[in-house]
Amino acid sequence: xxxxxxxxxxxxxxxxxxxxxxxxxxxxxxxxxxxxxxxxxxxxxxxxxxxxxxxxxxxxxxxxxxxxxxxxxxxxxxxxxxxxxxxxxxxxxxxxxxxxxxxxxxxxxxxxxxxxxxxxxxxxxxxxxxxxxxxxxxxxxxxxxxxxxxxxxxxxxxxxxxxxxxxxxxxxxxxxxxxxxxxxxxxxxxxxxxxxxxxxxxxxxxxxxxxxxxxxxxxxxxxxxxxxxxxxxxxxxxxxxxxxxxxxxxxxxxxxxxxxxxxxxxxxxxxxxxxxxxxxxxxxxxxxxxxxxxxxxxxxxxxxxxxxxxxxxxxxxxxxxxxxxxxxxxxxxxxxxxxxxxxxxxxxxxxxxxxxxxxxxxxxxxxxxxxxxxxxxxxxxxxxxxxxxxxxxxxxxxxxxxxxxxxxxxxxxxxxxxxxxxxxxxxxxxxxxxxxxxxxxxxxxxxxxxxxxxxxxxxxxxxxxxxxxxxxxxxxxxxxxxxxxxxxxxxxxxxxxxxxxxxxxxxxxxxxxxxxxxxxxxxxxxxxxxxxxxxxxxxxxxxxxxxxxxxxxxxxxxxxxxxxxxxxxxxxxxxxxxxxxxxxxxxxxxxxxxxxxxxxxxxxxxxxxxxxxxxxxxxxxxxxxxxxxxxxxxxxxxxxxxxxxxxxxxxxxxxxxxxxxxxxxx
Numbered sequence: 183x184x185x186x187x188x189x190x191x192x193x194x195x196x197x198x199x200x201x202x203x204x205x206x207x208x209x210x211x212x213x214x215x216x217x218x219x220x221x222x223x224x225x226x227x228x229x230x231x232x233x234x235x236x237x238x239x240x241x242x243x244x245x246x247x248x249x250x251x252x253x254x255x256x257x258x259x260x261x262x263x264x265x266x267x268x269x270x271x272x273x274x275x276x277x278x279x280x281x282x283x284x285x286x287x288x289x290x291x292x293x294x295x296x297x298x299x300x301x302x303x304x305x306x307x308x309x310x311x312x313x314x315x316x317x318x319x320x321x322x323x324x325x326x327x328x329x330x331x332x333x334x335x336x337x338x339x340x341x342x343x344x345x346x347x348x349x350x351x352x353x354x355x356x357x358x359x360x361x362x363x364x365x366x367x368x369x370x371x372x373x374x375x376x377x378x379x380x381x382x383x384x385x386x387x388x389x390x391x392x393x394x395x396x397x398x399x400x401x402x403x404x405x406x407x408x409x410x411x412x413x414x415x416x417x418x419x420x421x422x423x424x425x426x427x428x429x430x431x432x433x434x435x436x437x438x439x440x441x442x443x444x445x446x447x448x449x450x451x452x453x454x455x456x457x458x459x460x461x462x463x464x465x466x467x468x469x470x471x472x473x474x475x476x477x478x479x480x481x482x483x484x485x486x487x488x489x490x491x492x493x494x495x496x497x498x499x500x501x502x503x504x505x506x507x508x509x510x511x512x513x514x515x516x517x518x519x520x521x522x523x524x525x526x527x528x529x530x531x532x533x534x535x536x537x538x539x540x541x542x543x544x545x546x547x548x549x550x551x552x553x554x555x556x557x558x559x560x561x562x563x564x565x566x567x568x569x570x571x572x573x574x575x576x577x578x579x580x581x582x583x584x585x586x587x588x589x590x591x592x593x594x595x596x597x598x599x600x601x602x603x604x605x606x607x608x609x610x611x612x613x614x615x616x617x618x619x620x621x622x623x624x625x626x627x628x629x630x631x632x633x634x635x636x637x638x639x640x641x642x643x644x645x646x647x648x649x650x651x652x653x654x655x656x657x658x659x660x661x662x663x664x665x666x667x668x669x670x671x672x673x674x675x676x677x678x679x680x681x682x683x684x685x686x687x688x689x690x691x692x693x694x695x696x697x698x699x700x701x702x703x704x705x706x707x708x709x710x711x712x713x714x715x716x717x718x719x720x721x722x723x724x725x726x727x728x729x730x731x732x733x734x735x736x737x738x739x740x741x742x743x744x745x746x747x748x749x750x751x752x753x754x755x756x757x758x759x760x761x762x763x764x765x766x767x768x769x770x771x772x773x774x775x776x777x778x779x780x781x782x783x784x785x786x787x788x789x790x791x792x793x794x795x796x797x798x799x800x801x802x803x804x805x806x807x808x809x810x811x812x813x814x815x816x817x818x819x820x821x822x823x824x825x826x827x828x829x830x831x832x833x834x835x836x837x838x839x840x841x842x843x844x845x846x847x848x
Contacts, residue, residue: 204253206310207233207296222293232293237315239281239288244317245388246290248279249429254310255298271299273568274430275308281387288387290315301551301568303535314429317672332704332766333393336749337375339702341452342366345695345753346688347444348378351421351649353615353677355685356449357414364690365697366451370409373456374399375752377650378420379445381437382751382758386830390762393704393749394448398459398652400642402681415456416685418677420445420649425479427621427673431571433523434621435602436481439754440494441791441805446753447688448698462645462653465667469631475517476618478607482509482583483600485794489529490564492789492820493812497529497597501538501587507598511581513605520606521573522581526550527601529813530587531565532594533557540572541584547572549588557593563814567599581605610635614683617646619675630670634678637664643678652677694744701745703763708770708777709739714760715784716803717742719848723784743785743804755791757805761825768828768840781825783845789820804845 207218221231239246252275276295281288296308344364348354361369375394383389400416403409422439439445484498499507513522528538530552538550550570556562574581581603587596609618611634623630634643634657641664643655655676657664664678679685690696711730715723720742727738743760744753751759764781771777785803793802807824811817828840 204310205233205313207308230295230297233296234294235292235313237290237292239290241317246279246281247316247429248277248290248292249314249316250275250277250294251312251314251430252298252308252310253312255306255308258305258307271295271297271305273298273300275311280385299553301535301553303553332769334704336702336704337394337453338448338698338748339700339705341450341700343698343700344449344690345446345698345748346449346690347446347692347695348419348421348686348688349444350686351378351419351423352617353416353679353683353685354419354688355414355416356687358409358411360687360690361415361449361451364449366449368451371451371453371455372399372401372409372415372449373451373453374415374417374447374449376447377445377752378447379422379439379442379754380420380649380752381424381439382756382762384758384824386765390758390765391750391752392766394752395650396453396456397447397650399456400458400681401456416679416681417447418644418646418649418652419447419688423481428525431523431525433525433571433602433604434477434479434619435525436479436483436600438483438485439792440808441755441757443792444689444754448748448753449690459644459652459654462655462668464656465629465669467629467667469629469667471623471628471630471670473620473623473630473632474609474635475520475606476609476620478513478516478603478605480511480513480603481601482511484598485792487597488789488794489531489597489813490815490818492808492815492818494789494791494808494810495567495599495812496794497599499585499598501585501589501596501598505589506584506586509583509585509601511583511603513579513581513603513607515608515610515612516579517606517608518577519575521575523604524572524574524581524583525569525602525604526572526583526585527567527569527599528552528585528587528596529565529567529599530594530596531555531557532590534590534594536590536594536596537588538596539584539586539588540570541586542572542574543576543578543580543582545574547574552596561816563817565597565813567813569599608635609633611641611678611680612636614685615677615679617675617677619673620670621673623670624673626671628670629667631665631667632676634664635662637662637678640682641678641680643676645674646677647672647674698748701748703741703745703749704766706739706741706767707737708767709737710778711736711738711780711782712764712767712778713738713740713782713784714743714746714804715740717744718803719784722848726782726784755805757791757807757824760805761827764825764841765828778841780842780844783822783825783843784848785845786847787820787822787845803848 222234278293298306375396402414404413424437425434428435485496487497530536532554534554540547552568553566644652646652655666657666713723723740727740730736730738746763750762767778783804787806788802806820809819822843826839826841826843
């Protein structure tokens with residue numbers, strides 16, 4: 183299914199950032215046809231109207247964050263529900279937005295489906311809502327898309343390079359001896375490049391990665407001031423779990439990388455000694471907030487089952503025989519009197535409505551209601567998903583979240599998607615490292631003084647809001663409290679650590695890691711055709727390329743998928759790396775297809791992009807672009823067209839193909 187993003191061109195609306203626009207929809211209804219002035223109707227029968235808005239966007243280098251709050255609704259009479267397609271309605275209005283450019287100016291394009299489908303099956307139309315537009319820093323490793331320029335050559339073209347991987351975000355350690363074991367001939371000149379498991383945006387307006395960039399290091403040289411045996415380096419690495427503030431729930435919710443369980447970096451000794459982080463700009467103004475606690479974050483998500491073998495959403499525990507599962511969490515340094523917030527996402531397949539009961543320790547918190555589906559028709563939605571947030575006040579650091587599926591009959595079953603847990607913990611560096619952020623102190627005009635307990639003059643504090651460019655915090659030590667003050671107009675993230683602490687080391691010896699052969703995809707001239715292949719089929723891909731050269735007089739380049747990842751996504755699998763690789767040639771040709779015209783994907787694909795549990799049956803040799811929709815057989819899709827949407831204002835599922843794309847499912 184193709185999904186297109188159209189917007190009615192109306193006069194731009196200018197909003198001050200972090201302010202709201204109150205929207206009143208003047209509904210008119212005749213029989214089952216719903217409409218209001220300037221409504222947008224997408225292609226198809228019996229579709230519902232969308233509210234659209236085009237908002238001028240002036241802060242360069244910042245990304246928009248749009249949210250809405252419903253303030254008034256009206257229930258739609260049961261007698262006309264038969265005329266409404268409810269399959270894509272959720273418990274909150276569908277909100278989509280993107281950043282686009284027109285005549286050299288930036289705009290935020292907003293689209294809202296103003297309908298709500300409640301757990302009891304009632305459908306509400308939204309009459310009034312508040313539209314909130316905020317801004318956040320752009321992902322630092324990502325290059326501005328409007329530049330349209332690319333590196334002439336890759337750093338990997340020369341020198342000795344070694345690939346390593348990490349499984350989680352935080353401080354990692356490599357000793358002098360490990361660097362020698364890895365193969366570095368001059369460990370004293372070590373430097374590290376890459377962006378770990380940073381998920382690449384699907385929209386070009388959010389930027390892209392162009393080759394590798396160095397990250398700051400802390401180099402522990404010992405008393406002699408010379409990096410040698412017994413010394414080590416520390417660096418901040420980005421793992422595959424990312425946390426984002428959800429404005430609707432007020433919680434931080436986790437997101438897993440869609441294509442990899444690990445993040446990757448490249449180590450070399452041929453670029454000179456690495457530099458440390460720059461100093462952050464602190465504030466000398468009187469603080470509006472004092473921060474002695476932070477948002478504790480934890481989650482559970484087991485990716486084992488893709489219910490319809492399509493789409494990118496996976497599920498974990500199955501509730502069919504065992505109907506109750508318990509999940510342990512431990513809140514280090516819990517602040518007494520602060521509630522624990524728990525967000526649970528679950529799905530169920532049942533012919534009637536069913537529920538999950540959610541508890542914590544020995545207390546019942548509430549239920550999640552999930553609509554029933556048609557079990558007998560193959561085009562019906564396979565299962566429905568729902569989520570709820572619960573608040574729990576406890577006297578214990580241990581929290582056992584209990585999930586029970588109240589199965590209505592033997593044909594029904596449920597699945598857990600995820601649990602996100604937020605708490606409040608004391609800002610105390612009790613171990614080797616502590617990552618912290620504080621949502622309560624973030625806001626326009628705010629200035630916050632952070633107070634880190636159990637500190638000494640040896641600890642190091644970095645701001646890692648931009649994980650590619652950590653900044654050093656020059657704190658003031660008062661007793662065992664490290665104080666620092668800075669502006670917190672946006673959410674900021676920090677990590678405090680001890681130079682002599684215990685830290686995980688990146689993996690450098692598993693398959694696919696270690697020494698990297700020199701490569702230079704950036705240095706390719708202007709091939710007419712690209713054949714993208716796994717290493718497994720490299721010889722066969724070369725045979726096909728030679729056939730095209732001899733019989734069609736085509737300039738054909740054969741590249742491996744891993745080479746593309748190395749230069750365009752820091753060695754971490756990502757479909758957008760392949761798309762961005764093709765965009766490089768498109769941009770160099772001035773936005774025409776006069777250069778590279780064809781992309782051939784030489785290998786089979788599958789919905790199992792990460793090898794989450796069924797890869798032995800669904801080999802994924804070349805990544806596939808899967809839809810977010812993963813429960814509707816008619817709404818979920820896979821498409822290689824994504825790799826050919828190359829204009830700067832394209833990138834997701836909107837736009838027109840700029841090159842020819844094919845796949846040999848070998």
